[in-house]
Amino acid sequence: MINLFDYFDAKTELLYKSLQLAGHNNPTIVLHDDGFLPDEVMSPYRFFAHNLVSPQDKPRFFNEIEVPRFWEIEGNNDEAWIKELGEKRGKICYRPNDKPRIVQRVEWYDKDKVVRFVDHYTKTGIKYAQTVYDKKGKAILKKYMDRNGKEIIYENYVTRDVVLDWEGQTYFFDSEVAFILFYIEQLNIEMDGFIINSLATSFGVLYNLETKGEDVLFWQEQSNGVIPGNMKMIFNNEMRRKFKVNVPSRLEYQTLMNYTQDSEKKFIRPSGYLFKYDKKNQHSENALIMTNSDQIEHIETIVMTSPNITFHIAAVTEMSSKLMNLEQHPNVKLYPTITNDKIQKLYKTCDVFLDINEGKEIVGAVQKAFDNDMLILGYKEIAHNRNVTSPTNLFSKVNELPNLNETLTYIFESKEAFDQRLESQKLNVNEVSKAQFNAALNAVIE
Numbered sequence: 001m002i003n004l005f006d007y008f009d010a011k012t013e014l015l016y017k018s019l020q021l022a023g024h025n026n027p028t029i030v031l032h033d034d035g036f037l038p039d040e041v042m043s044p045y046r047f048f049a050h051n052l053v054s055p056q057d058k059p060r061f062f063n064e065i066e067v068p069r070f071w072e073i074e075g076n077n078d079e080a081w082i083k084e085l086g087e088k089r090g091k092i093c094y095r096p097n098d099k100p101r102i103v104q105r106v107e108w109y110d111k112d113k114v115v116r117f118v119d120h121y122t123k124t125g126i127k128y129a130q131t132v133y134d135k136k137g138k139a140i141l142k143k144y145m146d147r148n149g150k151e152i153i154y155e156n157y158v159t160r161d162v163v164l165d166w167e168g169q170t171y172f173f174d175s176e177v178a179f180i181l182f183y184i185e186q187l188n189i190e191m192d193g194f195i196i197n198s199l200a201t202s203f204g205v206l207y208n209l210e211t212k213g214e215d216v217l218f219w220q221e222q223s224n225g226v227i228p229g230n231m232k233m234i235f236n237n238e239m240r241r242k243f244k245v246n247v248p249s250r251l252e253y254q255t256l257m258n259y260t261q262d263s264e265k266k267f268i269r270p271s272g273y274l275f276k277y278d279k280k281n282q283h284s285e286n287a288l289i290m291t292n293s294d295q296i297e298h299i300e301t302i303v304m305t306s307p308n309i310t311f312h313i314a315a316v317t318e319m320s321s322k323l324m325n326l327e328q329h330p331n332v333k334l335y336p337t338i339t340n341d342k343i344q345k346l347y348k349t350c351d352v353f354l355d356i357n358e359g360k361e362i363v364g365a366v367q368k369a370f371d372n373d374m375l376i377l378g379y380k381e382i383a384h385n386r387n388v389t390s391p392t393n394l395f396s397k398v399n400e401l402p403n404l405n406e407t408l409t410y411i412f413e414s415k416e417a418f419d420q421r422l423e424s425q426k427l428n429v430n431e432v433s434k435a436q437f438n439a440a441l442n443a444v445i446e
Contacts, residue, residue: 001024001026001192001193001194001195001216002026002027002028002029002189002190002191002193002194002195003016003019003026003027003028003029003194003195003196004029004031004194004195004196004202004205004206005028005029005030005031005196005197005198005202006030006031006032006197006198006200006201006202007030007031007032007034007198008030008034008037008038008041010387011197011220012030012197014273015197015218015220015248015273016028017274017275017276018272018273018274018275018437019195021274021275021276021434022274022434022437022438022441023434023438024441026195027042027189028040028041028042029041029042029043029184030042030043031043031044031176031180031201031202033045033046033128034104034120035104035120035121035122035123035126035128035129036095036104036122036123042187044153044179044180044183045128045129045144045153047183047186047187048144048152048153048164048166048183049128049144049145049146049147049152050146051126051128051146051147052147053124057124057125057126058124058125059095059099059102059103059123059124059125060102060103060121060125061101061102061103062075062080062092062094062101062102062103063075063080064103064125065082065092065103065106067082067090068084070084070085071083071084071089073092075092075101077100077101077292077316077317077362078094078360079091079092079093079094080092080094080101082106082108088109088113089108089109090106090107090108090109091106091107091109092106093105093106093107095123096364097363097364097367100316102123103121103125104120104121105118105119105120105121106118106119106121110135112135114133114135114136114137115133115137116132116133116135117130117131117132117133118130118131118133126147127145127149128144128145128146128147129142129143129144129145130142130143130145139157140156140157140158141154141155141156141157141158142154142155142157143155150165151165152164152165152166153165155176160174160175160176161173161174161175162175162176162178162179164179164182176201177201177204177205177208180201180205181205181208181209184205191209191211191213192211192213192214193213193214193215193216194206194213194215194216195215195216195218196215196216196217196218197217197218197219197220199217199228199230199231203217203230206239206241207230207233207239207240209240209241210240211241212240212241212242213241213242214241214242214243214244215241215242215243215244216243216244216245216246216441217231217234217243217244217245217246218246218247218248218271219231219245219246219247219248219252219256220248220249221252222249222252222255223252223255223256223259224255225255225258225259226259227256227259227260231245234267235260235261235263235264235267242445243267244267244268244269244443244445245267245268245269246269246270246271246440246441247268247269247270247271248271248272248273248430249430250270250272250427250430253268253270253271256268266445267445269440269443270440271432271436271437271440271441272430272431272432272436272437272440273429273430273431273432273437274431274432274433274434274437275371275426275429275431277371277372277373278347278348278371278372278373279347279348279372279373280373281351281373281374281375281422282351283351283412283415283418284349284350284351285308285309285310285412286309286310286312286349286350286351286352287309287310287311287312287350287352287353287354287408288312288313288314288346288347288350288352288353288354288369288374289311289312289313289314289353289354289356289357290314290315290343290357290361290362290363290365291313291314291315291357291359291362292315292316292317292357292359292360292362293357293358293359293360294319294320294322294323295357295358295359296313296323296356296357296358297356297358297379297397298356298397298401299311299313299326299356300326300329301401301405302354302356302401302404302405302408303326303329303331303332304329305405305408305409306331306405306408306409307330307331308331308412309331309352309408309412310331310332310333311329311331311332311333311354312333312335312346312349312350313326313332313333313334313335314334314335314338314342314343314346315335315336315337315338315362316337316338316362316363317336317337318336318337319334319336323336324336343363347368347369347372347374348372350374351373351374351375352374352375352376352377352408352411353365353366353369353374353375353376353377354377354378355369355376355377355378355379355382355383355384355385355389356378356379356382356397357382358382360384361384361385365384366384366385366388366389367385367388369388370385370388370425370429373422375393375411375418375421375422375425376388376389376390376393376425377393377394377395377404377407377408377421378393378394378395379394379395379396379397380394380395380396380397380400381396381397381398382397387429388425388428388429389425389428390421390424390425390427390428391428392421392424393407393421393424393425395407407421
């Protein structure tokens with residue numbers, strides 16, 4: 001089979017990794033290339049641009065953006081600004097949770113502070129696309145270039161057509177779907193089965209394929225009891241190709257089953273996700289907090305209430321005196337301007353992650369905690385990544401601090417209590433076994 005995804009967002013990456021862990025190393029196509037796709041993933045842009053990567057290629061750092069003479073760049077760990085005589089003329093946006101200050105896009109403003117152009121960069125530092133905006137800040141055109149700056153793809157957001165300049169010829173397509181169909185034809189691949197996770201472009205491509213096949217839709221959205229029209233087409237056998245719908249979310253599976261007719265239920269299968277943890281939780285009395293802010297509500301009370309727990313507090317920046325004063329407590333260890341190597345060691349050492357800092361999440365901290373099989377506890381009001389945090393492990397910082405402190409005490413008195421909370425975390429992400437995942441994927445529609 002072939003994975004055909006519209007975007008490589010967090011949900012798609014989760015499905016992609018689950019398929020690999022289940023033994024399905026399918027060729028993967030992502031239709032909308034964000035410049036940071038895994039090396040093994042294909043995209044229309046990569047195919048038609050045919051950029052050869054050299055050993056000298058590297059990500060574009062924020063101060064490597066070309067600006068007009070006498071303009072300047074000012075940056076911090078969150079973003080950077082391009083200024084002309086102190087006036088903001090552009091914003092440099094970093095790749096989230098990537099290496100510090102690596103550029104993903106640059107927004108350019110006109111004199112009225114309206115975005116008129118956005119330059120897009122790849123993980124190897126190439127400016128590969130530019131989006132053009134009208135005077136009201138609405139995107140009207142996106143053009144893609146190869147590494148030498150030659151324009152190869154033009155996507156008109158107003159007329160919805162696509163123009164391709166390739167191998168000395170110009171091709172006109174009246175829709176994105178028509179363009180993708182042309183691209184797939186050039187790949188000369190077997191088209192007997194596709195895995196998609198969207199009812200948008202990828203579904204439109206399969207609807208218009210003239211070949212027969214058997215495909216799988218992994219439904220990762222929330223229907224709220226309203227069955228989408230394109231899904232109805234699957235249930236009504238209006239497709240040339242056969243389809244089944246795998247639903248990773250337990251709650252969404254039940255919702256679909258409650259709102260579909262008996263004749264439609266046969267197309268739907270409960271599924272889930274597979275995870276490979278970087279380590280196994282050892283129930284050690286070590287808790288980690290990652291922060292670039294000294295706004296950590298109730299931290300001193302938490303530290304003093306749990307003297308048996310060692311609290312490791314780390315920041316990639318310098319720490320304020322407010323945080324440094326916490327070191328007076330014997331069960332607190334501080335790590336200002338921490339290195340990546342030390343961060344990795346802390347994730348291996350600690351088995352509880354406290355998501356209680358008011359500032360922005362840094363270095364994908366909560367996801368890293370989940371990947372290291374850490375129990376994630378935090379405040380409801382500021383939880384940075386609810387996708388991997390069980391609601392039962394979140395407490396209100398306003399009136400549930402005693403509950404959080406009690407939980408920290410009890411989980412280290414009872415391994416069973418610790419494991420129950422860790423299990424709720426895994427249920428929340430709909431974790432299943434490899435056998436369960438493959439049973440749903442290989443199920444036959446009767």
